[in-house]
Amino acid sequence: MDPITAQLLIRTASELVMMAIKAFRAGGQAATAAEIAAILARSDAVAADIIATAQRELDELQAVLALEAAKANEPTLPLGD
Amino acid sequence: MRPRASSHVAVLVALLVLHACASSQALKRTAVASEQLALSTQRIQQQEIQLYDAGEVKPTDHAKWQQGFLATGRAIQALNAAIRIGNAAEVQAKVRTALDEVDRLLVQTDLLPQNARLVLLASLEGLRAILVSLSVVEV
Numbered sequence: 001m002d003p004i005t006a007q008l009l010i011r012t013a014s015e016l017v018m019m020a021i022k023a024f025r026a027g028g029q030a031a032t033a034a035e036i037a038a039i040l041a042r043s044d045a046v047a048a049d050i051i052a053t054a055q056r057e058l059d060e061l062q063a064v065l066a067l068e069a070a071k072a073n074e075p076t077l078p079l080g081d
Numbered sequence: 082m083r084p085r086a087s088s089h090v091a092v093l094v095a096l097l098v099l100h101a102c103a104s105s106q107a108l109k110r111t112a113v114a115s116e117q118l119a120l121s122t123q124r125i126q127q128q129e130i131q132l133y134d135a136g137e138v139k140p141t142d143h144a145k146w147q148q149g150f151l152a153t154g155r156a157i158q159a160l161n162a163a164i165r166i167g168n169a170a171e172v173q174a175k176v177r178t179a180l181d182e183v184d185r186l187l188v189q190t191d192l193l194p195q196n197a198r199l200v201l202l203a204s205l206e207g208l209r210a211i212l213v214s215l216s217v218v219e220v
Contacts, residue, residue, distance in 0.1 A: 046119035050154035
């Protein structure tokens with residue numbers, strides 16, 4: 001495994017541990033409705049960002065694939081003398 | 082109010098408060114997990130885009146990944162809507178839907194070269210663990 005992949009894996013693992021700790025600690029505390037609403041609003045905002053990014057990537061990809069298809073269908077110019 | 086009746090009322094109120102606290106704790110845990118799920122999904126999406134930009138993911142596979150992220154983002158929003166309503170059965174159903182989407186993404190890691198596969202696989206397994214833990218939380 002190359003060093004960059006190993007570094008990414010270690011970072012991913014440590015982030016996941018932090019996430020688990022955060023979720024565990026949150027479970028031990030009573031919450032107000034406003035607090036829960038604020039967390040859900042943040043989650044919704046990130047989810048909306050994921051959807052927008054995915055849509056943008058798909059639109060760009062469609063344009064690239066259409067361009068490639070058009071190029072493939074282009075009649076080849078006869079070679080001049 | 083007779084002493085016995087008042088003690089019954091006190092027990093009843095205590096039970097209701099305890100139940101409300103437990104519910105609010107479970108709801109908060111689910112909401113926090115949903116936020117972590119969204120952040121984690123976003124990070125995996127960014128990793129996949131970087132891999133695509135680096136030429137490690139084919140355009141057609143990139144489209145499959147982004148369709149998967151699109152579905153996962155929608156599943157997270159649906160989960161949040163269910164948490165807001167506070168209906169346990171609905172929350173569990175939405176958790177299962179999100180879990181299905183993550184499982185689909187996991188299957189797709191086979192399309193990646195080894196190094197890229199390892200990174201996304203670790204992230205997705207973590208995401209799956211969050212969802213599995215959520216599926217056993219009572220709301």
